[in-house]
Amino acid sequence: MPTSNLTRIQYTQLDTATWCVTAQVSESISHLVTESLWKKSLWLSSYNTSCKDIIKLNSLNWHYQVATAAPRHSVPALARKQRQQQRQGVRQLLQELLKKLEIDDTLDESSFPYRLVNSQHYVCFSHTDANSSKQTTESNQANLTRLHSKIAVVISRQRPAGIDIEINNIAWHVVKRFYSESELAILQELSTDQRERTAKLLWQIKESFIKVNQYTLAQGLGMDYSHLIPSLIENDKEINSTSVPNDSEDANCQSVYRIAALQSQQTVIVF
Known part of the structure; x- marks a missing residue:
């Protein structure tokens, strides 16, 4: 399973009732290469290729994939992974903020605006668009190591708040x-x-x-x-x-x- 990592966490208190936190979330994406190779091995097996030949071909292909840039068709997969990463990341960041504020509560996502179940504090998320940065996508194609996103969370005790990063x-x-x-x-x-x-x-x-x-x-x-x-x-x-x-x-x-x-x-x- 891919692991998310929050870095560059910055907390800001805006007033006595409002707090926000921003961070960068990153995730290893090397598993996408492994997944691609596994699918190719299934394709080869459907044509009665021997198990020995599949192992040999995948071994050769693995060295090729690591040495070169990610294939073009992997870009939509990277975008999907980044959206999942952002969704998980903002919720993980919310937990970090709740811990910082010593608030023991959970998020109610049944309606907008989001609120905490017990305290009824308002919560709002933001993250960078998975498709907004051409440079990020090209970097991922070249390196095929990590996905990066900027994420942000605000908690307001009194009324709905909005946040955008x-x-x-x-x-x-x-x-x-x-x-x-x-x-x-x-x-x-x-x-x-x-x-x-x-x-x-x-x-x-x-x-x-x-x-x-x-x-x-x-x-x-x-x-x-x-x-x-x-x-x-x-x-x-x-x-x-x-x-x-x-x-x-x-x-x-x-x-x-x-x-x-x-x-x-x-x-x-x-x-």
Whole structure:
């Protein structure tokens, strides 16, 4: 069985009721090669190849697989493994955070937003997209050793919180498709570096509010947060806390949410 490993764990307390943790999760994927060779041995046996010949051929093929890059057809398998890794990783990371906070509880995944069974604290997960990083995929094809993902968890005692962790910038054609006219008008006036950084932060804010308010993807990405852009440009602090009205009709939600941008952790939290 593959084993997951959490590294670079970073804990952050955002206020007296909200905590988050980020980490990198990695998993050995060399077993995919073994699985591929096993399937090939079954294929050979169906053509009445002797057991001795199968062992000999697999031995030769093994040396070939180790010495060269992963075959192209393994990429979908790697993506599937990475999604499984992320799902397992965020839940393992949640347990690490609960241990850190000395909370003895379990996760209720029966409905959104997720909550802890006993304390009823709100929980939200985020992880990097398995298909978002071309560089990661190509690296896995070349090395065929480990899969890596960035993962994040937030716990809120008072109300739903959203979290989003992103490694890559958001492509400009994607920005133009989803962002409001007001947001685009401001972004187009910025330098390339400022535009990329600000567009990414806006994306993370939108994703976080989608999780807070249970918006549809199109609805959430289309929300206008242009009024936040000046503070995103001006404030480069490690924790950039900004208040923003919440338009949720849920009577249990307070009217103003705060936004924290953890720059070194590539993470944004709405809480």
